Amino acid sequence: MRRGLNFFILKKNIPLTVGILMLIMATGTAIFAPYVATHDPLKVKLSERLEPMSRNHFLGTDPWGRDILSRIIFGTRYSLVIGVVSIAISMLFGGILGVFGGYYSQSKLATMIVWITDITMSFPTLILGAMVAIIFGPGVFNTIIALAIAFFPRFIRLVRGTTLSMKEEVYILAARSVGMSDLRLLFIHLIPNIISPVVVMAVIWASDAISIEVALSFLGLGVSPPTPSWGTILQDNLSYFQMMPLAAIWPCLAVAWTVQSLNMVGDRFRDILDPKMR
Amino acid sequence: MKAYIFRSLIRTMIIMVVVMTIVFVALRLGPIDPAQYVLGEYATDETLRKLRETMELDHPIYVQYLHFVYRIIRGDFGTSFLNNLSVLSQLLDVLPYTLELLIGGILIGILVGVPPGIVAALKPNSIFDQMIRIFTLTWIAIPVFVTGIFLITIFSLKLNLLPAIGGGEHGELASHLLHLILPAFSCGFFMMASIARLIRASLLDVLTKDYIMTARSKGLRESVVILKHALRNSLLPLISFLGIYVNILLGSAVILEVIFTRPGIGRLIVESIKNGDFPMVQTIIMFYGGAVVIVNLLVDVAYCLVDPRIVYK
Amino acid sequence: MCSEMGSKLLIVNNLRTYFHTEMGTAKAVDGVSLSVNSGDILGIVGESGCGKSVTALSILRLVPHPPGRIESGEILFDGEDLLKISKAEMRKIRGNKISMIFQEPMTSLNPVLRIGDQISEAIRLHRRLRKKEALQKAVEILQMVGIPSPQKRIYDYPHQMSGGMRQRVMIAIAISCRPKLMIADEPTTALDVTIQAQILDIMRRLKEETATSIILITHNMGVIAEMANNVIVMYAGKIMEQAPVNELFENPHHPYTESLLNSIPKLGQSEQKKLHAIPGIVPSLLDLPGGCKFNDRCNQAFSRCNEQEPPLFGATSGHTCRCWLYEEMNRMRT
Numbered sequence: 001m002r003r004g005l006n007f008f009i010l011k012k013n014i015p016l017t018v019g020i021l022m023l024i025m026a027t028g029t030a031i032f033a034p035y036v037a038t039h040d041p042l043k044v045k046l047s048e049r050l051e052p053m054s055r056n057h058f059l060g061t062d063p064w065g066r067d068i069l070s071r072i073i074f075g076t077r078y079s080l081v082i083g084v085v086s087i088a089i090s091m092l093f094g095g096i097l098g099v100f101g102g103y104y105s106q107s108k109l110a111t112m113i114v115w116i117t118d119i120t121m122s123f124p125t126l127i128l129g130a131m132v133a134i135i136f137g138p139g140v141f142n143t144i145i146a147l148a149i150a151f152f153p154r155f156i157r158l159v160r161g162t163t164l165s166m167k168e169e170v171y172i173l174a175a176r177s178v179g180m181s182d183l184r185l186l187f188i189h190l191i192p193n194i195i196s197p198v199v200v201m202a203v204i205w206a207s208d209a210i211s212i213e214v215a216l217s218f219l220g221l222g223v224s225p226p227t228p229s230w231g232t233i234l235q236d237n238l239s240y241f242q243m244m245p246l247a248a249i250w251p252c253l254a255v256a257w258t259v260q261s262l263n264m265v266g267d268r269f270r271d272i273l274d275p276k277m278r
Numbered sequence: 279m280k281a282y283i284f285r286s287l288i289r290t291m292i293i294m295v296v297v298m299t300i301v302f303v304a305l306r307l308g309p310i311d312p313a314q315y316v317l318g319e320y321a322t323d324e325t326l327r328k329l330r331e332t333m334e335l336d337h338p339i340y341v342q343y344l345h346f347v348y349r350i351i352r353g354d355f356g357t358s359f360l361n362n363l364s365v366l367s368q369l370l371d372v373l374p375y376t377l378e379l380l381i382g383g384i385l386i387g388i389l390v391g392v393p394p395g396i397v398a399a400l401k402p403n404s405i406f407d408q409m410i411r412i413f414t415l416t417w418i419a420i421p422v423f424v425t426g427i428f429l430i431t432i433f434s435l436k437l438n439l440l441p442a443i444g445g446g447e448h449g450e451l452a453s454h455l456l457h458l459i460l461p462a463f464s465c466g467f468f469m470m471a472s473i474a475r476l477i478r479a480s481l482l483d484v485l486t487k488d489y490i491m492t493a494r495s496k497g498l499r500e501s502v503v504i505l506k507h508a509l510r511n512s513l514l515p516l517i518s519f520l521g522i523y524v525n526i527l528l529g530s531a532v533i534l535e536v537i538f539t540r541p542g543i544g545r546l547i548v549e550s551i552k553n554g555d556f557p558m559v560q561t562i563i564m565f566y567g568g569a570v571v572i573v574n575l576l577v578d579v580a581y582c583l584v585d586p587r588i589v590y591k
Numbered sequence: 592m593c594s595e596m597g598s599k600l601l602i603v604n605n606l607r608t609y610f611h612t613e614m615g616t617a618k619a620v621d622g623v624s625l626s627v628n629s630g631d632i633l634g635i636v637g638e639s640g641c642g643k644s645v646t647a648l649s650i651l652r653l654v655p656h657p658p659g660r661i662e663s664g665e666i667l668f669d670g671e672d673l674l675k676i677s678k679a680e681m682r683k684i685r686g687n688k689i690s691m692i693f694q695e696p697m698t699s700l701n702p703v704l705r706i707g708d709q710i711s712e713a714i715r716l717h718r719r720l721r722k723k724e725a726l727q728k729a730v731e732i733l734q735m736v737g738i739p740s741p742q743k744r745i746y747d748y749p750h751q752m753s754g755g756m757r758q759r760v761m762i763a764i765a766i767s768c769r770p771k772l773m774i775a776d777e778p779t780t781a782l783d784v785t786i787q788a789q790i791l792d793i794m795r796r797l798k799e800e801t802a803t804s805i806i807l808i809t810h811n812m813g814v815i816a817e818m819a820n821n822v823i824v825m826y827a828g829k830i831m832e833q834a835p836v837n838e839l840f841e842n843p844h845h846p847y848t849e850s851l852l853n854s855i856p857k858l859g860q861s862e863q864k865k866l867h868a869i870p871g872i873v874p875s876l877l878d879l880p881g882g883c884k885f886n887d888r889c890n891q892a893f894s895r896c897n898e899q900e901p902p903l904f905g906a907t908s909g910h911t912c913r914c915w916l917y918e919e920m921n922r923m924r925t
Contacts (some may be wrong), residue, residue, distance in 0.1 A: 015415060119293050122570040123563075124529030127547070131301070131563070134551045135308040211421040215533050218423075219548050238427075238537070245431045252424040263419035402657075488698040494653055495693075496713040496764065497685035510703050586748045587702055 012271075019264030026258050030076040039067035041074040041228045050244050059250050062233070063240050064226075068247060071228040072254050078140060078229040080258065082222075083210035086147035091202050094152045098159025099186060099194070103167060105160075113156060120153040129212050133221045143222040147209050158201055162194045196273055203266035207259040214255050230255050279582065283575065290571040297567040298560055302346065305556050306339055312359045312554035333359060333556075346560075356557035358550075365561045369543065376542035378454065379534065380527050382462030387469025387523070388516075395477025399512075400504065402482060410474060417471035422530040426464035426537050433460060443539045461534050465527055476519060481512040517581050521574040528566065600804050601627040601650070601772055606664035608642075608649045610876075617876035619645040619659070621828035627772065632798065632805045634819030634836065636812060636851070640873050642828040643808045647774045650806075651691060652681050669771070686713040690765040694777040696757035700749035707745025710763050717768045732763045735800075736793055755786035759793065766797055774806045779814060791818055812855055816840060824848050827874060827884035830903060834910040844912040846891045883915070891916060 008017040029036055038058065045065035053060045059068040101113040120128060129150040136142040166172065167190075175185050216222030217231025218238075225232045230251040237247035313329040314321070327336075334342050349356065355366040398410040417425075434442035440460050447453040484490065485508055493507045494500075532544030539545075543562060550558035582588045608620040620642045627633045635643045648654045649661055652673065666673040668689065673681065690713075693699045700709060710732060711725035720728065726745060733741035736759040749757055758778060765773050775794065779787035795818065798805055807818055815822055815836065822839045824832040824847065832845040843849045853867040871888040874880060880887050886896035895915050904918050905911040 015412075119297065119567070122293070122525070122574075123566055124525055124532070126529035126532055127563070127566060130532075130548070130551055131304075134310065135304050137309055207419060212529075214421070215423065218533065219536060220552055221548075241430075242435065245435055248427055249431065252427050256420050256424050259421060260416065260419045264415065267415065488693060488695055489701040491653065492693060492699045492761070492764070493701070493712075495651060495685055495691045497682040497687055497716060498712065499682065507701050507704070511701070585703060587750045 013268065015264045016268035019261045019268070022257060022261030023265060026076055026080065026261060029073055030080050033074050033077055037067075037070035037073040039070040041066060041071040042226055043067075050240060050247065052244065053246070060244065060247060062236050062247055064236065068233070068237075068250055071233050072230065072250055075228045075230045075233055075251065075254065076258070078223060078227060079210050079213055079231075079255070082140065082144050082147065082213045082229070083206050086144045086213075087151060087202050087206045087209050089144070089148040090151040090155050091198065093148070094155025095159045095194075095198060097152075098156040099163050099191065101156060102160040102163025103182070103186065103190070105164060105167075114160070117153040117156045117160075121157065125150050125154075125208065126212050126215055129216055130219070130221050133216055138220070138222065138224040140223055140227065143213060143216060146216070146222075147213060150212070151205060151209060154205060155198070155202075159194060159198055162197055163190065166190055166193055200266055200269045200273055203262055203269065207262035207266070210262070211255065211259055214251075279579075283579065286571070286575045286578075290568050290575070293571055294564050294568045298350075298564045299343070301560050301563045302343060302556075303339060305559060306335070306342065310554045312556055315554040316359060355561045358558050359555045360550075360553055360558075365557045368558070369546065369561060369565065372541040372543060372546055375540055376528075376531055376535070376544060378458050379461055379465065379531050379540070379542065380524060382458050383465030383469055383527050383530075384520070384523060386462055386466030387473045390466065391470040391473030392477050392513075392516075395474040396481060396509070398474070398478045399481035399485065407478075410478065414471040414475045417467050418475065420468070422464055422468050423533040423537055425467045426461065426534055429460050429464055430537070444541075457538075457540070461538050461540060464534055465530050468530070469523065469527075472523070473516065473519075476515060477512065480515045481508060484508050484512040487511075514581070514585055517577060517584060520580075521570070521577040524573045525570055528570070598629055599626050600629050600631075600669065601625075601806075602665070602667040603646075603650065604665040604667070606646065606649055606666065607662040608645050608654055609660060609662050610658045611660065612658050612877075615877040618828050618879070619876060620649060623664075623825070623828070623830055625823055625830070625833070627804050627806060629771075629804055630798075630802060631821060632807055632819045634815040634822045635806065635808045635825060636810060636815050636822060637825035637831075638810055638873050640876065641825040643825050644776050646825075647691065647776050647806065647808055650774065651685055651689060653685075653691075683717070686764075686770075687717040687768045688770055689772045689774065690768070690770040692758075692761050692765050692773065692775045692778050695781050696754050696761055697781070699761055700757055702749055704748075705745065706747050706749065706752070706760055710745070710760065710767055713764060713767050728767070729763070732767055733760075735766070735797065736760075736763045737789075738763075754782055755789065758782060758786075758790055762790070762793060762797070766801060766803065769801055770803060772804050772806065774808070776808045777810070778807075780809065780811070787814075794818070812851055824851070827879055828876065829884060829913065830911070831885065831914070832910075832912045833903075838910055842910075844910065844917050845914050846889045846916070847885050850890075883913070 007013060008020075043066060045061075048057075048061050048065040049063055051057055051061040051065075057067045057069065059072070062068050062071065097113055101110040101117075104110050123131075129146050132146040132149045133143060136145060172185065172189060175189055213222055213229065214231040214234065217229045218235045219231075220235065223229040223232055225236065233251040234248060237244075237251065241248050311326075311330075312333060312335070313326045317325055317329060330336050334345065337345075346356070355364070355369075357363060358365055358368065394410050398407040401407055430442045433440045441457050442460060444457055490503060490507060493503045498506075528544075531542060532548060534540070535542040535545035536548060543565070547559065547562045549555075550562065603623060603625045606620050606623045607618070610617040610619055623642070623646055625633065625635075625646075635646065637643050645654065645659070650666055650668075650673070652661070654661060661674060664674065668684070673684070676684075700706070707726050707729050710729040711720075711722070714720055714725040714728050715722065718725075729745050730741045733744055738744055738756060738759055744752075749760075752760065762778075765775075778794070779790050782790065791814065794805065794807075797803065805818075807814070809815060819836045822834060822836050823830055824839075824845065826847055832839070832843070832848045834842075834844075839848065840852065843852055847869075850867070850869045854869065856866060869888055870890075874884070874887075880897075882895075882897045882900055883889070883892070884900070886892040889896065893915075899915075901913050901915045901918065903911045903913045
């Protein structure tokens, strides 16, 4: 594999490059939101409701007179943070349980973990998220927790599966035969080899998480208005779809952009990883 | 085989019971007060208390649970907190619409997704293949509701060809189908992309197998090699993915039903969750738990029938 | 070549099959010429990667053609040049006049089709028999390869059979249309030693019963000794030595052949000798040494070997050799 910049221009890596660029733009927008946005995303101005695109409001205004572009820009913060943080938490805790469930696969605790995972996996992630969200209530923090819990079983299953197959690898047996303690073995040998496939799936699932957060917020179960998550923006604007369909389309484009970029990056990583794993 | 089916059904019931119990307890431990939702903000404490009594929410949880189980055994899934109608009958009323959506989405995915997948695998790295790969890469990531909104904008708003609201007149097939087109294609695009990818990868893999070389060495025509030997083996993964697809579609159905204002389980559960309709939520969750397990069971049976190597003990 | 051996069934002239990859062109078969007489068993021996399998695939025109391509040469079968006929005509020959057995019986059969179906496929195609009649023939052939209760076996799936039985099924498929030539690519490599002997037995017996000629490809000198009449030793896509089997074993010329023979551990070796191994590894086809392809691993190499590639000497006698040593010896004789 050619090193350096040539790597990014390789034909098969173009989606990766495009994805990374898109991701950088999205993250940049999130970080520099106050500088990029033209208006205050929360400022209501009922005299300017549902205005079409203009020089003042690049994407028009929503039913409350708020500038759509600024709302979407700030929405990047919420949707990205919620998506990424929830996946990170899920990966951490799901990973720990998964390693345990895989390594000590004979124990009763592991069997129970598998059982619970199987049951929860049978529910659509959105429904899982909705159930947890309803118990904790709405809000940014609660949505993060809800999503983390919803993706828990996926990570447990993935990590457990990978651990199970790695467990029988020769270098593990070799380390054990030298008398290495379990804990040391897990941290020094097992986990570094599990990390790559898990991180790759985490990226792909992060795109799912963002998608689900938008869905939850849209349904009123996630972030509450007036906080400008893309989901709440969609919820506000969709009611006036007939009058100004574009208002609903802009947040959709934002979601599609972000989700697409994460997917492209994760997908290519998975391809890069695959031949090595074989 | 029969033993396996039997055991799976038992497992299904156990899962449904466990899930139901967890949901039952979680709802009642949570912050939602159904009485508040029903009566609104201006209800007095007295009326709230009285309503809670009828909802049995003032009893200790285990008592509520025992009553609940007792009723379930007799087939009574309770009445909705909101409209006092039977939960089960409301569920069965809207179930067909969701099923239509699921079947429609999967059918579109298979019919439109399999052929390009096959062609792409037969001509790897050709222009067609590259186009398919770009297409599937894009559409797999686009959330189903985004596709839905796009389709509504184009076909309903601008072109005024297809309806965007409702599920169709009760009992009228044509109306049902008409209202089904846009929502089904919203799922369909995603399924199409996913299935095309799957078939492409699967067929490419099968074509490298030794038995394909054996088939060619017999002097068979390439079309026979592909259709008789390769395809049968490459379609197998599709069957096992069906369970996952149903899972994904059930999730997408929720949002699609809200956007398209279609009757369905998804919309029902969202509204029940938001309005604190405990009996409805419990029953629907139970249904989800059972449904996916049963779908997986059907998938297992189908796989068993198609792949002679699989034997269940 | 002894002319009383019978007419020449297959003549390969100067076959070149190259693989064009991103990393360069691999000359898998580079100027190979061979012939098979009626009733012959020609053994092709060499280490992995020497081009023996690709030669076999080239004869049947089964080389995977995105990377691989038959660049030049002639493959004369029954007088016809197989490289010049149409695809349709080639298909009539495959499985019919020339058939092939592959190395891995575990993966060479379609897992979702019944054995009987897979055996009768070629019969139905080339003999235009109906399904029932073809299945009947399949039963007969299964009997010939020594599979018990063949009437039941034809309804089995491959996974219900052991490796040895599956290889017999492969042989059954290969002989189903009474081919004139059967190419066996490492037919016993993936099998246990005891099963190996059985399979070789079957092949020998069938050859006698049906007068099929065989090209036997292997890296096992023992199999060659047991089965072949004539032997070709290949290395890096070229023929290094060619001789009748007894001559090859008693009087090997090429240093590579000698090394191969020496590498076989011998019973009754009284001294504690180290196992003879050929130093170095088989070169990658993308990175071949200059001059004689074997010179960097040869213990008898001298300066000319590095500079110039030797041609195949001894074409007129029955024993050819691609080695400068042989040229010198040839000259010394005359």
